[in-house]
Amino acid sequence: MNESELLSRxxxxxxxxxxxxxxxxxGISDIEVTVGSTAxxxxxxxxxxxxxxxxxxxxxxxxxxxxxxxxxxxxxxRLHRDGIQAVVDEAIALTRASEPADLLPLYEDPTISDGxxxxxxxxxxxxxxxxxxxxxxxxxxxxxxxxxxxxxxxAENVEVLMNSRSLFRYYxxxxxxxxxxAMASDSSGWAKATSAIHQDVDPIALAERASRKATLxxxxxxxxxxxxxVILEPAAVLxxxxxxxxxxxGTAIADQRSFLNDRVGEKLFGSxxxxxxxxxFPLQTGAPFDGEGVPRRALKLVKEGVPRQVAYSxxxxxxxxxxxxxxxxxxPNDQGEAPVNIVIVGGKTSLDEMIAxxxxxxxxxxxxxxxxVEPYEKVMTGMxxxxxxxxxxxxxxxxxxxxxxNQSVVELLRNVEALTASERATGEEAFDxxxxxxxxxxxxxxxxxxx
Amino acid sequence: MxxxxxxxxxxxxxxxxxxxxxxxxxxxxxxxxxKNAKPGNVATYDSxxxxxxxxxxxxxxxxxxxxxxxxxxxxxxxxxxxxxxxGAMAKKRDVVLAPEDAHEITWASPCAIDPFSVSVEQQLQxxxxxxxxxxxxxxxxxxxxxxxxxxxRQYFASSIGSRIDQTRTVTGAGFTAFSFKDDxxxxxxxxxxxxxxxxxxxxxxxxxxxxLRHAPRMAEEAVALHSADACPExxxxxxxxxxxxxxxxxxxxxxxxxxxxxLGTEANYAGMSxxxxxxxxxxxxxxxxxxxxxxxxxxxxxxxxxxxFDDEGVPAQCAPIITNGQFVGYMTSRExxxxxxxxxxxxxxxxxxxxxxxxxxxxxxxxxxGEQSLEHVFDTDGIYMETNRSWSxxxxxxxxxxxxxxxxxxxxxxxxxxLKNPTYSGISTEFWNSCDAISGPEHWTLWGVPNCxxxxxxxxxxxxxxxxxxxxxxIKIGSAQID
Numbered sequence: 001m002n003e004s005e006l007l008s009r010x011x012x013x014x015x016x017x018x019x020x021x022x023x024x025x026x027g028i029s030d031i032e033v034t035v036g037s038t039a040x041x042x043x044x045x046x047x048x049x050x051x052x053x054x055x056x057x058x059x060x061x062x063x064x065x066x067x068x069x070x071x072x073x074x075x076x077x078r079l080h081r082d083g084i085q086a087v088v089d090e091a092i093a094l095t096r097a098s099e100p101a102d103l104l105p106l107y108e109d110p111t112i113s114d115g116x117x118x119x120x121x122x123x124x125x126x127x128x129x130x131x132x133x134x135x136x137x138x139x140x141x142x143x144x145x146x147x148x149x150x151x152x153x154x155a156e157n158v159e160v161l162m163n164s165r166s167l168f169r170y171y172x173x174x175x176x177x178x179x180x181x182a183m184a185s186d187s188s189g190w191a192k193a194t195s196a197i198h199q200d201v202d203p204i205a206l207a208e209r210a211s212r213k214a215t216l217x218x219x220x221x222x223x224x225x226x227x228x229x230v231i232l233e234p235a236a237v238l239x240x241x242x243x244x245x246x247x248x249x250g251t252a253i254a255d256q257r258s259f260l261n262d263r264v265g266e267k268l269f270g271s272x273x274x275x276x277x278x279x280x281f282p283l284q285t286g287a288p289f290d291g292e293g294v295p296r297r298a299l300k301l302v303k304e305g306v307p308r309q310v311a312y313s314x315x316x317x318x319x320x321x322x323x324x325x326x327x328x329x330x331x332p333n334d335q336g337e338a339p340v341n342i343v344i345v346g347g348k349t350s351l352d353e354m355i356a357x358x359x360x361x362x363x364x365x366x367x368x369x370x371x372x373v374e375p376y377e378k379v380m381t382g383m384x385x386x387x388x389x390x391x392x393x394x395x396x397x398x399x400x401x402x403x404x405x406n407q408s409v410v411e412l413l414r415n416v417e418a419l420t421a422s423e424r425a426t427g428e429e430a431f432d433x434x435x436x437x438x439x440x441x442x443x444x445x446x447x448x449x450x451x
Numbered sequence: 452m453x454x455x456x457x458x459x460x461x462x463x464x465x466x467x468x469x470x471x472x473x474x475x476x477x478x479x480x481x482x483x484x485x486k487n488a489k490p491g492n493v494a495t496y497d498s499x500x501x502x503x504x505x506x507x508x509x510x511x512x513x514x515x516x517x518x519x520x521x522x523x524x525x526x527x528x529x530x531x532x533x534x535x536x537x538g539a540m541a542k543k544r545d546v547v548l549a550p551e552d553a554h555e556i557t558w559a560s561p562c563a564i565d566p567f568s569v570s571v572e573q574q575l576q577x578x579x580x581x582x583x584x585x586x587x588x589x590x591x592x593x594x595x596x597x598x599x600x601x602x603x604r605q606y607f608a609s610s611i612g613s614r615i616d617q618t619r620t621v622t623g624a625g626f627t628a629f630s631f632k633d634d635x636x637x638x639x640x641x642x643x644x645x646x647x648x649x650x651x652x653x654x655x656x657x658x659x660x661x662x663l664r665h666a667p668r669m670a671e672e673a674v675a676l677h678s679a680d681a682c683p684e685x686x687x688x689x690x691x692x693x694x695x696x697x698x699x700x701x702x703x704x705x706x707x708x709x710x711x712x713x714l715g716t717e718a719n720y721a722g723m724s725x726x727x728x729x730x731x732x733x734x735x736x737x738x739x740x741x742x743x744x745x746x747x748x749x750x751x752x753x754x755x756x757x758x759x760f761d762d763e764g765v766p767a768q769c770a771p772i773i774t775n776g777q778f779v780g781y782m783t784s785r786e787x788x789x790x791x792x793x794x795x796x797x798x799x800x801x802x803x804x805x806x807x808x809x810x811x812x813x814x815x816x817x818x819x820x821g822e823q824s825l826e827h828v829f830d831t832d833g834i835y836m837e838t839n840r841s842w843s844x845x846x847x848x849x850x851x852x853x854x855x856x857x858x859x860x861x862x863x864x865x866x867x868x869x870l871k872n873p874t875y876s877g878i879s880t881e882f883w884n885s886c887d888a889i890s891g892p893e894h895w896t897l898w899g900v901p902n903c904x905x906x907x908x909x910x911x912x913x914x915x916x917x918x919x920x921x922x923x924x925x926i927k928i929g930s931a932q933i934d
Contacts, residue, residue, distance in 0.1 A: 040908065041534075042907060042908055043534075043537070044719075044907055045541060046715050046716040046717075046718055046719070047543065047714070047715050047716065048541075048543060049538075049541050049542050049543040049544070050510065050537075050538040050540070050541040050542065051511070051716050052511060052513070052716070052808055052907075053510070053511060053512055053513065053534045053535065053537065053538050054513040054514070054515075054534070054807075054808050054908075055513070055514045055515070055530055055531075055534060056514070056515040056516070056806040056807070056908075057514075057515070057516050057517070057518070057527075058500060058515075058516070058517045058806060059517065060498075070490075071493075072490075072493035072494060073493070073494040073495075074494065074495045074496075074497070075494070075495070075496045075497065076496075076497040076498070077497075077498050077499065077500065077517040078497065078499060086497075087497065090495055090497070093571075094493060094494075094495060094571060095493075097570060097571035097572045097575070098490050098493045098571065098575060099489065099490050099575060099579065101489055101490045102489065126533075126537075127512075127530075127533055127534045127536075127537035128533075128537045128540070130537070131537035131538060131540040131541060132540055134540070134541050135540045135541040138541055147715065147718075149715060149716070149717075149718035149719040150719045151719060151720075151907045153907075153908070179719055179720075179907075180719065181718050181719040183715075183718060190719075255486070255592075255593050255629075256592045256593060256629070256631035256636070257593060257629060257631070257636060261631065261634075262634075332490060332491065332492055332493050332494070333491065333492050334484050334485075334486040334491025334492060334595065368722075368845070368846055369843040369844060369845070369846070370843070371841040371842055371843045371854075372841055373840075373841045373854050373872075373874065373931050374872065374931075375636045376634050376635060376636055379931065381841065381843045381852050381854075381931060382843055383843070383844075383845045383846065383850070385722075385845070385846055402845060404843075404845070404850055404852060404876070406852075406930070406931040428720065446876075446930050446931065447850060447852075447876060447930060448850075449845045449847075449849050449850035449878075450725070450847070450849045450850070450878070451845075451847060451849070
């Protein structure tokens with residue numbers, strides 16, 4: 001299978017031709033067209049029943065002309081003849097009204113850079129199939145006297161980029177997500193997984209995990225705020241460490257809004273921290289090309305604690321007199337680029353071994369509402385949630401009330417004592433990444449909440 | 452649009468469907484940004500589609516499509532029904548809706564100057580002029596300005612006979628000066644952070660904001676922050692400006708009063724609420740001078756939460772939330788009102804577009820103006836903070852921490868010293884009970900929060916929050932300990 005039933009290559013070519021002809025009638029020959037199509041269904045449950053159950057389907061056409069060093073973008077989901085003419089007219093008028101920008105000619109590349117991460121089982125999953133799995137997950141949690149809430153969603157997406165320099169990029173994927181919170185009278189547990197491969201997401205195993213955490217964290221004790229050794233599960237690492245990657249950007253550095261200002265090449269983190277960006281990594285998903293169609297290159301963002309490489313769009317690369325890395329956002333934009341296929345290299349310590357080696361510490365399932373307090377040391381605040389545990393003398397010794405943290409991510413990555421193997425992790429505060437769990441010294445909890 | 456809505460409703464109304472509503476939406480948006488006086492994002496978005504919501508066998512089903520042909524509508528209606536039927540596999544109770552009348556109305560929000568009639572050239576020119584003005588101040592290393600406007604027309608039709616045609620026009624604008632020096636990044640934004648001020652208005656909002664006049668002061672403050680002392684740590688009396696107080700209301704009152712959160716239906720993502728049902732009419736939420744309403748009516752002002760009817764056909768209302776410090780009301784939907792035995796919904800169901808299901812969302816949740824003068828509010832020894840920089844609160848909405856762009860030490864009513872990196876934290880009810888001065892209506896502004904996230908799939912919603920500068924006693928300041 002080399003294309004999605006949602007949006008065929010032929011349909012995309014027809015749309016491009018219609019746009020190109022409309023543009024030529026207006027005397028415009030340089031044009032970029034993107035088409036995105038999505039069919040997304042989500043079965044949501046709470047209080048041990050399905051309560052919101054939705055599906056959406058849409059296709060969007062986006063047109064970006066280049067006229068005398070200017071560019072702008074107009075988008076529509078009206079794909080009939082009049083709609084296409086209107087969006088082309090709008091894009092041209094908008095571009096003419098804009099001012100000259102830092103801009104390069106449309107990207108040219110005769111090589112193929114298409115991709116897919118597709119699962120037929122995800123694309124064809126029915127409401128009844130989702131509901132049956134949800135019912136079973138609820139039963140598992142309910143059997144423990146707990147209350148379940150969560151989602152089971154299946155989606156199919158297509159992303160196509162074409163331009164008048166004969167560029168044609170086609171990517172399609174599926175994404176299955178299951179997330180569940182199990183709630184007991186004074187505790188809760190959470191588990192979530194996502195994958196392009198439908199069968200890789202196991203709602204039953206996730207329900208059992210969330211329920212077990214809720215049971216283990218019952219009767220939570222309150223510990224005073226302070227600096228503690230923490231064991232962060234991969235989802236917690238993802239959501240916290242994931243906050244720094246917009247700064248691995250040539251544009252952010254040029255704008256002096258990156259914490260890497262004057263720091264690339266300096267030993268900033270521990271020697272056990274190595275981070276890649278690699279769209280081809282087996283657990284990664286996403287298009288192998290960027291917002292202009294440039295193939296994504298693998299980057300060694302951090303090698304043994306030293307930031308080495310950052311992402312460059314074509315324009316940022318020209319300004320920095322280097323080569324583009326294929327990480328640019330769709331034009332026009334003011335953020336430039338960022339790595340989006342993060343792989344943090346893991347270690348050989350299991351989570352159980354981390355716990356066994358901890359005399360006095362805290363095991364964290366998940367972090368929540370993370371916001372940047374200070375941008376240069378990347379001080380982040382946020383809360384623990386849905387499974388925070390005391391670790392005493394090498395064992396999990398019960399649940400804890402949730403903490404607020406104020407923690408520098410730069411400092412955190414200097415204080416990593418051990419890493420688990422990396423896995424595809426998913427949370428709610430950062431995009432999915434491949435990350436390990438981490439044991440971290442001197443993590444800074446500043447307050448305790450009421451539950 | 453009416454024909455489309457009628458056809459969609461007809462497709463959805465069949466045997467076994469006990470309730471159906473459809474929303475047809477036609478939306479357009481314009482987004483302009485500049486950076487250092489050059490164009491950043493210059494884009495428009497145009498979208499039309501239909502969302503169909505049904506109850507079958509006591510379960511909800513929802514399907515949305517932009518294929519508005521007869522075949523596309525039929526497919527979406529069939530899918531909504533199939534989805535609702537699948538819900539029977541995990542059902543504890545039948546959905547019951549609080550009664551509502553059928554309404555027929557056409558309504559458009561006031562808009563003195565159509566923002567789409569003002570040329571993109573003129574709008575970009577203003578943003579570039581702002582950037583240039585900011586960059587005149589030595590030490591400003593990055594200048595960013597933005598403008599956004601949208602017009603959304605929605606036609607709502609329901610099986611109980613409502614036919615509601617609403618058009619809302621929103622405008623927003625603002626700018627930020629950044630200054631990077633000696634490993635420290637400071638910024639000042641006007642009139643608010645994260646894009647500025649947003650209201651249910653036309654381009655007249657941009658004129659009212661008088662952005663250029665404020666640019667030099669913001670640029671100077673961004674640079675001056677490098678030389679300011681760090682905000683001290685400890686307990687201090689705290690005065691907040693209206694924009695920061697608006698976000699404080701949003702996070703520590705607006706979200707906790709959402710009845711769907713209270714009842715657990717957001718537990719997996721946005722979280723729940725400390726305002727369990729036993730707290731209604733019994734909890735002392737704030738001090739005696741604290742009065743909060745949830746008001747979607749035009750009389751409240753041109754807020755991002757102002758409309759004529761919500762997205763399930765319930766009229767805009769003013770619902771008391773906190774009266775003289777006492778917690779007296781939730782935000783409800785037809786379903787949740789019925790669940791707790793209330794006769795009617797308070798009309799707060801909103802969707803962020805045709806493709807998404809309406810959820811309970813804040814409309815305009817506002818602190819009503821006080822009776823004190825601004826001089827009285829500042830008549831204290833303490834710290835005054837202005838313009839949000841960071842915000843975080845736990846998933847039951849007890850513990851919060853906010854950071855602001857700038858603060859000043861206040862002594863005997865006078866600002867005596869600029870302070871950088873200020874943060875404050877607390878527990879929601881303790882904070883509101885410490886409120887001892889609220890300035891009057893002449894200082895009250897209806898602030899817009901354009902991007903409140905909630906729901907799965909996540910929806911971004913605009914909400915309004917009226918507030919005037921107010922004072923709070925003995926607040927924990929500086930626990931973030933930024934060196």
